[in-house]
Amino acid sequence: MTTTDPVVIMKQEVGKAAADRVQSNSIVGLGTGSTTAYAIQYIGERLQKGELTNIVGVPTSFQAEVLAKKYGIPLTTLDAVTHIDVAIDGADEVDPHKNLIKGGGAAHTREKVVDSLANQFIVVVDSGKLVDKLGSTFLLPVEVIPMAVTPVMNKLEQLGGKPELRMGIKKAGPVVTDQGNLVIDVKFESIDNPAELEKTINNMPGVLENGLFVGVADVILVGEIIDGKPSVKEI
Structure with a gap:
């Protein structure tokens, strides 16, 4: 289903930008939330097209598990793997030092386990999540x-x-x-x-566990709407 809502399109673009960074033969941490849901969808679509091969996901929540199954991403558990190559997840706040507050979806404990294990942790957010100091807008x-x-x-x-x-x-x-x-x-x-x-x-x-993620994030992909059009920048 197509949409003309610029906010939805922006979230889709950020999710797609994160999914595009996933490489074949990877173990991928699958995060929770509306923007991450698009990343899971696009990883699944890349698998179906044959752009990606030999991908397994480690879900951080029941929501992520359901979405991964819906889009055909094979799943595994932390008991069965020795590492995670890349994790993709959202955040409720991001400060200038890439520290986060997470847990709006009450999945932050599992998210912290998976995201901290990843060789690269990619955070997908919209520009409204950027703050000068954590705790400014989110509990x-x-x-x-x-x-x-x-x-x-x-x-x-x-x-x-x-x-x-x-x-x-x-x-x-x-x-x-x-x-x-x-x-x-x-x-x-x-x-x-x-x-x-x-x-x-x-x-x-x-x-x-609490929702402060300090020194865990590697890349922040930020969706913005500029002159009515969605764009993605990296921090």
Whole structure:
């Protein structure tokens, strides 16, 4: 189905630009989100055309797994591979140092495992995700085992954050991750040292992982709309 919506076309172009960087005989980390979904689609199309051969994907979420199967990308697991050649994933915020906040889709734990293992991690975003400082526009997701929600929220408050349990949309009760855990979204007025905050939060008992990705991204592909036309630039 074709579209004339410039925002959709821009996301498609960014996804295609990332998919074009995938080479044959690769193990590919398949991320989560609307822009990454187009990358998965285009990788599948390149496979069907014979432009790519011998590709296997490692999905970061149930969504990525479903899309990969839909577009004919063979899948594997981290138990069966020794490395990942390239991972493609989105982000909710990107700072000038290529540090990220991820986890809008509550898949950041699996994403961090896969993206960190990749020899090259390509981030696909639109220009609205670029910020001067992390935490400017997006809350920081923290995945927590259910029994630890209250003590972790108390500790996050002591750090200066404003934590809220993420609730489901069109679902009664909280969001549950693919691991069966809960997500606390935290508003920090300013994240001055992302690396330090990432470690501090992850050291809290009961926390599985948080959405700060520090020093993980290699390439940022940014979609923009300039004079009504979509374009892609690399950072």
